[in-house]
Amino acid sequence: MTAARTVVVKYGGHAMTEPALRRAFARDVVRLREEGLRPVVVHGGGPQIGAELDRRGIKTPFLNGLRVTGPSALDVVRMVLAGRVQPELVGLLNEHGPYAVGLSGEDARTLTAERRYAEVAGERVDLGLVGDVARVDTALLELLLDHGHIPVLSSLGRGEDGQVYNVNADTAAGAVAAALRAETLVVLTDVPGLYADWPRSERVVDRIGAGELERMLPGLSGGMGPKMEACLRAVRAGVRSARVLDGRSPHALRAGLAGSAGAAGPAGRTGTASVGTTVLPDGR
Numbered sequence: 001m002t003a004a005r006t007v008v009v010k011y012g013g014h015a016m017t018e019p020a021l022r023r024a025f026a027r028d029v030v031r032l033r034e035e036g037l038r039p040v041v042v043h044g045g046g047p048q049i050g051a052e053l054d055r056r057g058i059k060t061p062f063l064n065g066l067r068v069t070g071p072s073a074l075d076v077v078r079m080v081l082a083g084r085v086q087p088e089l090v091g092l093l094n095e096h097g098p099y100a101v102g103l104s105g106e107d108a109r110t111l112t113a114e115r116r117y118a119e120v121a122g123e124r125v126d127l128g129l130v131g132d133v134a135r136v137d138t139a140l141l142e143l144l145l146d147h148g149h150i151p152v153l154s155s156l157g158r159g160e161d162g163q164v165y166n167v168n169a170d171t172a173a174g175a176v177a178a179a180l181r182a183e184t185l186v187v188l189t190d191v192p193g194l195y196a197d198w199p200r201s202e203r204v205v206d207r208i209g210a211g212e213l214e215r216m217l218p219g220l221s222g223g224m225g226p227k228m229e230a231c232l233r234a235v236r237a238g239v240r241s242a243r244v245l246d247g248r249s250p251h252a253l254r255a256g257l258a259g260s261a262g263a264a265g266p267a268g269r270t271g272t273a274s275v276g277t278t279v280l281p282d283g284r
């Protein structure tokens with residue numbers, strides 16, 4: 001029964017840099033709940049982690065959109081995500097009602113992680129303590145949702161070995177949406193959607209089917225790789241649609257859910273309208 005109206009919202013660190021945007025986001029999420037949806041927020045915090053690492057002089061390169069994470073970087077990731085970004089979001093959401101509850105993937109073993117490697121020029125490259133999501137235990141999330149709460153999840157996971165892993169927040173959101181059989185996954189970021197012509201940025205893909213996206217994935221770079229992979233994972237697991245929206249415009253979430261993203265044009269169509277990119281299962 002959790003499937004019916006569950007919406008997983010990935011709130012990217014780049015979409016939350018302005019206080020006014022964070023406030024508008026919080027208002028929108030609580031409105032969704034008031035309208036009968038069951039929102040789950042999975043938050044990022046890449047730029048916020050980066051700033052703290054810089055302050056401490058810890059260098060962390062990115063490979064395939066994933067931060068190479070040593071033990072000291074992991075401490076910072078954990079502190080910034082679960083100790084700073086998450087409580088701030090929970091506080092903003094709770095200005096509108098006593099709903100939001102912060103948790104990390106470590107709580108109640110919500111996210112079981114397994115070590116993840118990158119592939120660079122056909123070679124397997126070690127990323128340190130970076131995890132993929134091996135399993136999602138939805139029990140705590142469902143308990144919270146069933147009681148009208150809004151879970152706000154930090155993307156940390158623990159392996160079977162007890163090791164804590166830094167999980168990319170897009171990856172976590174895709175896995176959670178899949179496990180909850182959510183109706184929709186919405187990913188708020190700092191671009192209008194998936195550009196078809198990256199690194200140029202003139203054509204946003206309006207809609208794309210899972211098969212076509214899968215073929216495109218190996219060619220994607222930077223943060224778009226994990227993002228689109230997460231959308232694919234979600235729709236392949238039965239989520240009806242996944243949308244990447246520009247979180248820099250206030251109320252993008254409501255506009256995106258209410259609006260016509262993906263309502264017009266054939267799959268794979270490109271355009272410049274700022275309705276984001278909608279990923280659909282094949283055949284829709």
Ligand SMILES: Nc1ncnc2c1ncn2[C@@H]1O[C@H](COP(=O)(O)OP(=O)(O)O)[C@@H](O)[C@H]1O
Binds near residue numbers: 170190191194198221
């Ligand atoms: N094809 C593409 N279309 C759009 N953005 C892309 C593309 N390829 C790479 N990018 C980069 O991905 C970034 C979004 O990912 P990321 O920085 O991880 O954001 P977030 O913090 O929201 O997860 C964009 O700002 C852009 O620089």
Ligand SMILES: CC(=O)N[C@@H](CCC(=O)OP(=O)(O)O)C(=O)O
Binds near residue numbers: 049066
């Ligand atoms: C492994 C990995 O890359 N983890 C991410 C976790 C945070 C994140 O994903 O934040 P955004 O959504 O804002 O990018 C990181 O360390 O930055």
